[in-house]
Amino acid sequence: MNLKDKKVVLHDMSLRDGMHAKRHQISLEQMVDVATGLDEAGMPLIEVTHGDGLGGASVNYGFPAHSDEEYLGAVIPKMKNAKVSALLLPGIGTVDHLRMAKDLGVNTIRVATHCTEADVSEQHIGLAAKLEMDTVGFLMMAHMATPEKIVEQAKLMEAYGANCIYCTDSAGYMLPDEVSEKIGLLRAELNPKTDIGFHGHHNMGMAIANSLAAVDAGAVRIDGSVAGLGAGAGNTPLEVFVAVLDRMGADHGIDLYKIMDVAEDRVVPLMDQPIRVDRDALTLGYAGVYSSFLLFAKRAEAKYGIQARDILVELGRRGTVGGQEDMIEDLALSMAKERAKEKGLS
């Protein structure tokens, strides 16, 4: 694979996807500490919001330590060069949240839908484009649709006004060939001016390999997370990815030692648990389940005595999509009832 001099724009997720791993409890001080470290290391884009995007504060996804307004208001004024992005999932956040983010100085809005439901994003992508924001269409759980379907949905987002389209491996299910195929077809079919992006999760240990495949196939923007702090087994660990890109001679613009230090000195100390491919995170990738379900399934296991792996496999079988966290407790309750019944009969 030859990535020599290829331009790669990295986008850090530790303060948004990482919120899942921290049950949305990152403090303002920690946010600013990590973000300023990333800024100094040359990170061009940093995402800051609740893990489930603007408006994600809820019983269903977890109430954060601070509101989106507070996080964005704390981080944005401290940035020297880095721009800040915010995620928005139609059905959870609204255009009111989008306007608030714009007013606080957010540069990039990423409007996320399930990979077959892009038409719910018209209002939000349309408004962000009208406000002349960097507007990204983010197709989640992209392993659940064919490359042709992904292209069809990407074209909708492009028509609404998105200047960048992401193929998002929310479940960490994809293997490199699938990434190559999907990114390659997007690159071939979309407007040459539209950027392509890839967002990976490390549940099958493929985040670096998949991100390389994405760059090779035409993606310019690559999401990752310093020290991997993210849902499931985390996102593409950025300090590792930067080192790899460095060795391959790609044009990434990041200071490797500085980002290594942010990972080691600022992010690892704030982790509640090691971010690694444990049994349940591996199950997410293997069964194709939304990565942020991980801690909810572990809690359901602790409360109802049903193994998280069994819950996650069944959620995968049912075709559960991002945002359906409520089905985890529901399913655990139903499985517990079923088991009690079986015991009663035997």
Next chain:
Amino acid sequence: MSKKLKAAIIGPGNIGTDLLMKMFRSEWIEPAWMVGIDPESDGLKRAREMGIKTTAEGVDGLLPHVIEDDIRVAFDATSAYVHAENSRKLNELGVIMIDLTPAAIGPFCVPPVNLKQHAKELEMNVNMVTCGGQATIPMVAAVSQVQDVAYGEIIATVSSRSAGPGTRKNIDEFTRTTAGAVEKVGGADKGKAIIIINPAEPPLIMRDTVHCLTKEAPNQQAITESVHAMIKQVQKYVPGYRLVNGPVFDGNRVSIFLEVEGLGDYLPKYSGNLDIMTAAGLRTAEMFAEEAHNGSITLPARG
């Protein structure tokens, strides 16, 4: 004189057709007119085949017939953009308007919670909130009738096939309108609504989750009884409304997990979200008819 009130349906799409099929079974409402804008539309053809008068001239095509056919109630299943005008024209002629669009110019109506009050006050325009609102607000109310609810949150998951273009184009309307009604009708101090569209095949039956945060520690027994009683109320007009799990109590959190299966009249059974709207709309009209019949309200006078 028949006790039945004659009705017009505006908008011959999926919702309008499903409503029409349910109306044929009603003891209180008699379908008379289907109003569309395209003479070639499948919906108008279906209505004609079912023996209903139709017009393709929009509400203006219906107006000359309102008095002679004694139309007393109209269901608007078009869009929020045209609803206000439809309602004004028909209200002027004394027609009660049941609004199935997100326009919400009249008060929200969730039948087991506040329909009786609207009927007694002869509200000439009532809004049926949203599918997610109809499915979940009865549960928020079941909790708030027992004790104060500081926060009510609902998550509605519908199959991709049952989420129409209107909902998709304006999904913020769903979250705003539903959250507002969780407060105003459900009785929560603060409301939040989330909608998820799931493309799984075969399509999943509508699922709804309700979380309430009570101000004081929840009275578990009273809330459980109230929830079960409310389920029975909703089942009177939506037989496939089921409690899957809960109420579950965790500190001050009360969680209720529901499934809504439709009757499969015109819309498939998995479309419980659409079925609960048409069923609630019809139930609303029936209540007005019952109240008029037993003399507790007097419909606008006609010469």
